[in-house]
Structures are given as C-alpha cells and as structure tokens.
Amino acid sequence: MIDKRQLNSTAKKQETAVLIAVSPQRQSQEKTQEYLDELAFLVTTLGVQTVQSFTQNLERPDTRTYVGSGKLQEIVTFVQAEPVDMIIFDDDLSPAQVRNLEGIFESQEIKVLDRSLLILDIFAMRAKTAQAKTQVELAQYQYMYPRLTRLWTHLSKQKGGVGMRGPGEKELETDRRIIKDRITFLKEKLNKIDRQSMTRRKERDRLVRVALVGYTNVGKSTLMRRLAKADVFAENKLFATVDSTVRKVSVGNIPYLLTDTVGFIRKLPTTLIESFKSTLDEVREADVLLHVVDISHPSFEEQMEVVSSTLVEIGAGDKPTIIVFNKVDLYQPPVEEEEWHEGFDDEPVAKSVQLPIEALIEQLRKSYHARKAEHVVFVSAEHNENMDELRKHLSALVKDKHFMIYPNWLDVGNYDTDYGADFEG
Template identity: 50%
Template sequence: MLEKEKINFERTVLVGIVTQFQNEDKLKEYLDELAFLTFTAGGEVVKRFWQKLDRPNPKTFLGTGKMDEIHLFVKEHGISTVIFDDELSPSQQKNISKILDCKVLDRTNLILDIFAQRAETSYARTQVELAQCQYLLPRLSGMWTHLERQKGGIGLRGPGETEIETDRRIVRDRIALLKDKIRTIDKQMAVQRSNRGAMVRVALVGYTNVGKSTLMNAVGKSDVFVENKLFATLDTTVRKVVVKNLPFLLSDTVGFIRKLPTQLIESFKSTLDEVREADLLLHVVDISHPDFEEHIESVNQILTDIKSSDKPTLMIFNKIDAYQHDSIAEDDLTTERTRKHYTLEEWKQTWMSHLGEDHTIFISATEKANFEEFREKVYEAVRKIHITRFPYNKFLFPDYKDAVENA
C-alpha cells in the first residue's frame, strides 16, 4: 500500500529566492515548510533551487540562467510540477510555464489545493471554491494554452478573445453566486452563535499543525480529525466543555500559516468570526518546532489583521514531550550559546516570563502532561470573564460578590 502511494506522488521541484529581506536561513525555513505543504498535497520533493536577487524578475521571477538550469533538470528527471515559494503574478506564471513546459504553481495555489482536498462540509467547500475563483480570475488568459496557435491573420483574431472573455464572465458570475451563498450561510451561523446562550466562548488559535485538534479532543472529549499534516482541520468545531462546575464553549479553528493567501482570509471570514467573537483565546504553540517564535509572530499578525489581538489570551506551549535542545559540554569554550541550546526552564526565563505565569502553560496534549494545571488556568480565566459579564448564578459562584470585587 505504501509503495503504491509513493508511485502516485507527483515529482516536484521547489524554487525560492534570497533577497535583502530574506536571507539563506530564512529561505531554508520557508522551503522546509513548502516541502511539508507539498507532501500534504501529495507531492514528492526531488530538488530545491534558489537564487540571490535584489528583487524578483518581473517577467520570470528568476534570472534566465537559473530558469534554463531548472528547465534542464525538469526535462532530464521527469518532473511534473514546479512550485515557487512566493506568489507569482499572472504574467510570471504564464512565462514560466512556457519556459519549463510543465505545471507551475506558487505557494498560494498550493495552499488553495490543500484546502480543496481538506474541505469536508458544503460550507468549507464553498469558501475554498470562492478563494480559488478569485485566484483564478486574473490568470485565465495565461491558462488558455490552446489559444497560443493564434498568431493573427484572417479568421484567427476574434474567437480566442471571445472565449477568454466568456470564461471570465462565467468565473465572475460564479464568484457572485458563491458570495451570495456564503452571505446566506453567514447569517445562519450568526443566528446559531447568538442562540448559544450566556456562555463564555473560548477559541483555539495557532499555527497549523501545532496540536489544536488534539487538544480539542483531550479537553472537549470530541472526535475532531487529527493528522500530522498541515491544515488537517478546516471546519470550525464547537463543543460545550465543563471544567469543575463551569460550562463554556470551545471552538477549534483553521490553522494559520506564514504568507497566508489574502483570498483565504476573505473567503474564510465566517470561520474567523469564531475568533472575532470569542471572549478568550487559547494560542497554541508547538514549542518543539525550531521556528515557533516566528509562528507566534505570524499568528499575532493575522489576529491583528482580523482585529482580535486585544482579546484575553492564554499561551499554550504544546508538545513539550517532543521538545529537544542542543547540549554544550561544560569544557566547550568555543561554541556560542544560542536559542537552540535553551532548556524549557531557560525558555521560561526569557520573554515568556513577561507574559505572566497565569497566562502561560506548558503541556503535552498527546501525553496529557500538566493537564490539571491547564484546566485550572483555563477555568480561572473563563470564570473571571463569566462573573463580570453574565448575571449572578449562586450555584456556580456562591462567592460572587467577593469574586467581582477581586476581578
């Protein structure tokens, strides 16, 4: 079975650039992530190409020599797909496809393809299709390869342009239809959210593949799909959770990623509304990932973009069971001590200490390590919101008056 899957993997090549804003180390991180995205989509990365440039070539993204080198490799090794780490303009994608004579994708296109694979519900499929149509519209002319034979002349001018314009009209109509459909579903979901009663809403947010769904299953006793791939969960799952005597709503949301396509932010607006309307955010971080600090920055940037950065937040540093650090011998006086040498205890003394002990928790969702501490801190955070926002409940909060004064 495994051999069959390997045969079906598309042989791919990854391409990136080093610029004044992105050094070699940063490019390697991005290409590592792009390789994981490619694996998630069903591709096998055969080779990576990169080039140092002040800025991308406006016509072909890379220089002529590098494009010839990639073309030769593609031809000799039977490569079916070339994936660029940055978003290509419609003209760049058209020019590159002509040169390489194979399928050319960019990071945005790849993420959209993964979302299309992962969409389970009608709503998620509608959101993904809208994003795909918005991405496709300006690229239609470049995708009509069967029109390349038109060199002008009698009888060869009008029909091609008419066909492209017809397709553009079809896609525009489809976008309008999908937007209407999403607006209708958004209204229904808004009513559902308003009918959830006077319960505090807690949303799990974080980079993709940090363990949000695993945590959701462990806390909410739900059955959310979990897989060690990017964007395993697209549909928002909401569960009622009770910690001690306090009920609240916990939602699992789509994972964020660096260079998240703007089309997805727009089409997944309603999914992100779960974050916007949440009273408390649980920002889950994969502490075992070498780039976890940059993942935090990416998530915080998206939270800022959707105007949710000022919400009460607990930082949940997950996967402590998988955390590893490089060690330095006591007599080693040549090796410089960097972040990769920090133990978990040393990390807690860095910028994390400024977050406050009440707002940071180190756990393992799979091993359920430190889960009692996690439940206690979530309970306290939810309780603080509840007693200041909702009517007095003497059964839940017999010490209500004292709690309000101390909140």
C-alpha cells in the first residue's frame, strides 16, 4: 500500500539551511566545529540539508542580531545567491533578535530559527503517546509565545515546515490569543495525564526500577533492546525516542523494571525540560541509573558532564549509578605520544604510538574508579560485547535494592524469567 501523505512529502523538495554559531575566544577550532556538526546532525534528523555554515569569534552573541554587522552582511550576500529556506542559530534567540533578524531576511522569504525550535520540532516529529504529544506541544507554544512577531507569523503561514510542525505534523497556531487558550488547555490536559501515570507508577511500585540515562544517540535504546530483549526503536538520529518505555526484565531471578528515557543534549530548551517533568519522573523515581556513554564520541566526557548536571537539575544527582561505556567497537584510542623517525631523504616523520584498546580501557576504568565511580563497564550493545559483565553489576545493585524491599525474598528461582512483559509507560 502506498501512503499518499508519504508520497507528497517525498515529492516536496528538500529544505535547505544555513547554520550560524558564535565562538568565544577560549573555545578551540575543533570544539566550534564539533558544535556545528552537532547542530548539522539535528538538522539532518529533520531531513533538512545544510548548505553552509558561518561562525564568528565573539565572547557572546550580539544582543541585536546575534552576529555583528559585517558577518551579517556576508550571510545576506550568501543567501541572496543560493537557494536557502532557513537560517538556524546555535543558541536561543531573544524576542528582539528574532524581530531584527526577521526584518533583515523577510524579503528573501527565509525562515529564522534557533536551536530550541529545531529540537522542539524533532520532539514533535518523534512524540508517539498522548502524553509526549501534549508535553511537546505545550513546550512549543511556551517557547513561541513571547517570540511571535507579525513577520514571523506571516512568513510561517506561507512556508510552513520546520519550526511550524506540531505533534502529528499538524501546523501550529500563530494567533496569540488562540495560543494563550491552547497553553491553558494543554496544561490542564497534562495534569490529568500526569495524575494517571502517577497512579500507574504507584501500582508497579513493588519492583526495583532501573532507568537508562545518557546523551542522545549513545545507544540507550539499543541497550534496552539487549537487556529486555524487547523491540525498542533505535536509530542513528538525534532523539529517536522521546516517549519513555518501561519493560519488566529479570536479572539472576530478580525482576526489575527497566525504563528507556529521552536523551539529553547541550542547551536543551528549558520549556522542554519543564513540560517533560513527568517523563523525567521515571528517572527521578528510579532506584538505579545506567548512565550510557558513547565512548567513541570525541567529547564523551563533556556529554557525561551535560548528563550529570541535568540529573542534578532534576533532583536525581546521587543515585547508585553504573557508568556504561558503550560502542567500544568504534573506540579510536587517542594518539598517546609521537615518536620521530627518519623517513625518505632523512626527513623526520611522526609516527603515532597507540596503546592497545585493552590498556586504554583499563586506564579509563582506573580513572573513573579514582573518581569514586564504583560501577564502570565497557560494552558494545550493538555487537553484544561484554554484556554479561554489565548484567553482573546490574544484578548486584538490583539485588541490594530488591532485598531492601523484600527482606524475606528467597533467592531460589522465585520468579520466572519474564522477558519483555510490557508496561508501556
């Protein structure tokens, strides 16, 4: 069967974007590039093609137009010559910046978007359950409301697409009065849903709860699929999953609930965190956290930092945690030292000396143990490597908690292995 809608959307030409970021003095070239790559990844996730990016060295974005006037002129010249549908800024734009920038780009019919709108758009695309849909729509309107300008309204009406999609591909409203009512309505609706899911969580209160947390795209859903042998959606895109999913799993005869949660990212819109509060309750109420890290990512340590501080922010900063370094199969050891050898014509040639992976992993393990992280494992969820060691750590922590809840539980096959029982949350 051919889905007509799909035909229509693939028939539409791919939207194109120009990315803009500022880079403070202390930030290295590589870091700036990496941030731009992440922004481009967000853009790709939405099916939009990046045609160019611009950066400017500035301590902080210009309060009027984000970049200075010289750089702005460069951008204007570029978009006049190239087919560009939108320009996307790597930070949130203030209402004043939105107004000024729209004034400049209106005549070219170019949409002005920022990082938050982009992330909100992805969430809108991914939300499946009524709860997630309501949460996203609320976050979108709360973000849009103070920024709505006449120009933007006019432009979006004409162009639609990215930045304008609510959950379920429905176009968002742009009328301030309607939006205000809608926000009130969505808040009430969310309250009702939250009360229901709180009851549901209470009902499954008797089992130990383990939550997967981590930066987006590190392999949380893949790990969930491995541990729960459940069919969880995983994809090499940012925020493939925004709804939390709960499965009953057991480890060494002890049953527990495993939750896959939405990933974190730098500069996550605050309206999103606020409206996802109840989804994050799954994390807040967990007994044990599996902090999944993509060790193959060049800045995995910074990503861990983002996750840790978000956890503290939502009040889940000091739970028993297993640090799961994932994607060891892709891990490229950094060049440790360089030796100079004589090459042809006596030219010195640098030869990089790399430590074997095992030694590196051992080094990392030691360094995290030194930082008081008790449970550290290195796995490949995708290739099913070293999962037994993870299960061992998991079993220890789950058992501890389980016997706190059930001091009289007999540890002799009390429980049938019940993989994949579904508690869709």
